[in-house]
Each structure stands twice: as structure tokens, then as C-alpha cells.
Amino acid sequence: MSEDIANLKIDLHCHTNCSDGDDTPFDLIRNASLKEIKVIGLSDHDNVKALDIAYEATRQFDVKLVAAIEISTPKKIHIQGLGIDPQNEALQELIVSQKKKRSDSLMKIDEALRVQKKVVGAYEATKKMFDGEATINKFSICKYLSGSSYPEFAGRNPSELYRELFDGDKKIGRFSVEWCSMEEAVSCIKQAGGIPVLAHIWRYFAPNHGNTEDMRREKMTDLVERFVKCGGEAMEVLGSSMENDFERNYPAELALKYDLYASCGSDYHGKKTVSFGEFFKLDSRLKPVWEHPAFRFYRK
Secondary structure, eight states: OHHHHTTSOEEEEEOOTTTTOSSOHHHHHHHHHHTTOOEEEEOOBTOOTHHHHHHHHHTTTTOEEEEEEEEEEGGGEEEEEESOOTTOHHHHHHHHHHHHHHHHHHHHHHHHHHHHHOOOSHHHHHHHHSOTTSOOOHHHHHHHHHTSSOTTTTTOOHHHHHIIIIISTTOSOOOOOOOOOHHHHHHHHHHTTOEEEEOOGGGSSOGGGTOOHHHHHHHHHHHHHHHHHTTOOEEEEEESOOOSHHHHHHHHHHHHHTTOEEEEEOOBOOTTTSOOOOOOOOOTTSEEGGGSTTOOOTTO
């Protein structure tokens, strides 16, 4: 399979509106085709609903689909599963559990918005904007607020609202979510026949949170070591929002040091978020994730 993929334009980390993306599953595949992307990893947050719809779209376009999921774990560390069986029982049970935890947290945020911002019923209103099986999260609520009639929020960029409400000094709802552990995520992905991938490590421990490059190096190394001990097998080394040489180079060095397969993807959420259609060229020293024995196309 590696010979078929090595020279193709691929993107193994993309989202749809079944989680927090803008594109429908059909539009994701169509837009990938327009960008001449040949292999797509559809990786919604704690959700696999889009996969069957996207697969039907691949019949109309020259795009191969890799079934994937992005699982939330503590401290906002995301573990991606590539080449999963979306119907796997253990995976389905985890999805149900993650959805319940997310819902409980958003209900607390809904109450905080009512008390602090006089916004009533934001969570229920947000759910009505999306399909019942879609992953609703804090960014979804920001999309609702942007389109609402509340003067403080109406017409504003959802990303700006997110930073203000959930990343700023005056956060709405400092509620921690007891996500599944990294160990649970890795184990579940393997039970579903997939490859556990540590997602976009360069975004963790950001310098705007007071981390020097040496601190980031140490924390990223510790994270990879923990991931490997959990049974992790791959990590993303190329993607969007890489802002300096350290972020562009150090993930590859970690993959080499810990003998992990290398993956790549834009983390595409829509046309207004990141560039889509970049040709990712891996360092020749790395093992591409598509050479992993478990890498497969969905319903090939």
C-alpha cells in the first residue's frame, strides 16, 4: 500500500459538521477532490457518524477514505485512531461514554452563560443547529452565539468568541471534563483494529502559556514517552499551524527517537480555518503511517 500512497497528496486529519467542522461529509470529499487530495482521514471528535456518508461520496470522486476518530483525553491531549472499524463494540461504548461526559460539561457551561452573560438556553439552542448524533462542543456554542441576537455576541467570529469565553482570563465555566485516559483511548483504538496516533503535538504547551523552547522540548518528550508506554504507535509530524522551525522539526525528531510511525494532516475544519490541499512531504528517515500493517482504506 505504501507504494500507492507515497507520491500522492494525502490529508489524514480532517473534520466534518458531524463534530466541529463546517463541511458536510459529502462536501469534505468533494473539496478534497477539487484540491487533488487522493487520501482523506476523516477524524471527527469522539464520533464516527460521518464515515458512511463520506464513503458514499467517494464513489463519485477519486478519493480514498481512511476511517478515523479523534478521541479526547485529559489536558486536551487528542489521540487519533486511523484505520478503525467504526462498528467495533468497544469503540461504540467509548463514544457513548465520551458523549455523556461532554454533555454534562456543556450543561454546566450553559448555566454559567445564563448566570454570567444572561444567555438563556444556549446548549439546547445549539443542539437544534446540529444533527442529533453530531458532536456538540464549546466551539459549537460559539457558533450559535455568533448567529444569535445577543448584542455582545451577534455577528462575531466564533474563534474570537471561543478565545474570549474559554481561553481568556475571565473564562466562562472552568469545568474540567473527566475524559477517558490516554491508556483507554489507545487500547480502544487497537481493539477497533486501528493505529493510535498522537495528534498535533506542536500545539500543546504553547509559548503563549509561558513555555520556553526548552520547556516545550521537555514536556513534548515526556508526553511521547507516556504515549509509547500506553502502546501508542504513531504521531503526527506535519500539519497546520506550525509557526517556527522548532515546531516543524522537533516532532519528526521525536518520532525517530521513539521509533513511531509518522502521520500528517491539516486538521481541516473548513475553508476559513486552515489551508487544505498541501502536499505533505515526510522526512525520508521516517516510517510513514501508511506503511503500518493496520493501515487500510474504509471499505476498500
